[in-house]
Amino acid sequence: MSIHVDGVSKVFGTFSAVKNIHLKIPTGDFVALLGPSGSGKTTLLRLIAGLEHPNTGKILFNGVDFTNKTVKDRKVGFVFQHYALFKHMTVFDNIAFGLNVRPRKLRPSKQEIKEKVMELLQLVKLEETANRYPSQLSGGQKQRIALARALAVEPEVLLLDEPFGALDAKVRQELRQWLREIHQKLKITTIFVTHDQEEALEMADTVVVMNQGKIEQIGSPREVYEQPKNAFVYSFLGRVNEFHSQPIVNGSYTNQNNTVAYIRPNEVGLSKSNSEKGIAAKVTHIHTIGAAVRIQLIRLDTNEFFEAEMTAEQYKKLGAVENGEILFADFKNIVYFEGNEGSIVPFDKVSKIKTASGS
């Protein structure tokens, strides 16, 4: 089922949680709503579900206006962060619930329900848990059962609100893969809310980046990461260093028109010898995270902190580094934006100046 959110706004009291959102989701798409806490992701999801009613705008399913239809009329399945399984029911009965509560005329036979539940248990790879109670499942298993339960009523849209938010890193990773595979099989239009950029970039076909109730950018994971529309998207989608003071880079560009320079830590080159382009900086902290080494430094010219990230191999090449040592940084891929929220400024539009050293 395709979804069209057409100019939708939602106000709580005097607070605008969602502001004039336009979003078209084609059938079968896997969409991540990504943004910081309070950006309106859950509210938008609830508006699509019919759990909230918009103040303005329309919501269309397959081109038909569903704005005034109830949750029941919309063929949506939900999974929330906190597994809302019924504690007093077995896994089997939890999954069967949506079918068992149908009016007699629409209810499948006992045998049909059994087959459906077993088929879903197979899909979520938890056949052996049919007779257990939710308290006898791990967090990851509960979320898989919650998904099976949502799928039992054959929804045409699947809505997931931070479904893996409460799970540990390893289980999250496994479930991301697993949910992707399930989507590949069933191809149900799926929208999931997350504040985790890695999760959004890894799983979704389309990423919708939200901030303060508005959409900042819609695109494939690659598009939003490699061609961010503005400073917010750039800085939300990965670690960044931010420079406000002058000179920004390589001693020859200045910070006029409120330009902010950004660079990702893995695009900072470090060297022990002073090259022509190098910016002198003092090492303040070194730490290893898995296969990566992060070095924190402070620029001697502007006193701004920044971070460089490299592979263990690159670090070895650089040679042993100590706190307090002076290194020379090469900012390889600087991006300029107008202020902290503004759009990208092309490199040739950043004002060029002569520096004190005359370079």
Ligand SMILES: Nc1ncnc2c1ncn2[C@@H]1O[C@H](COP(=O)(O)OP(=O)(O)OP(=O)(O)O)[C@@H](O)[C@H]1O
């Ligand atoms: N029922 C409500 N009444 C009043 N304010 C609300 C209500 N629901 C949400 N809000 C406000 O709307 C804003 C957006 O909330 P929403 O839950 O959509 O954000 P979110 O991006 O999903 O954040 P999080 O990741 O923290 O869940 C927040 O400031 C929140 O306090």
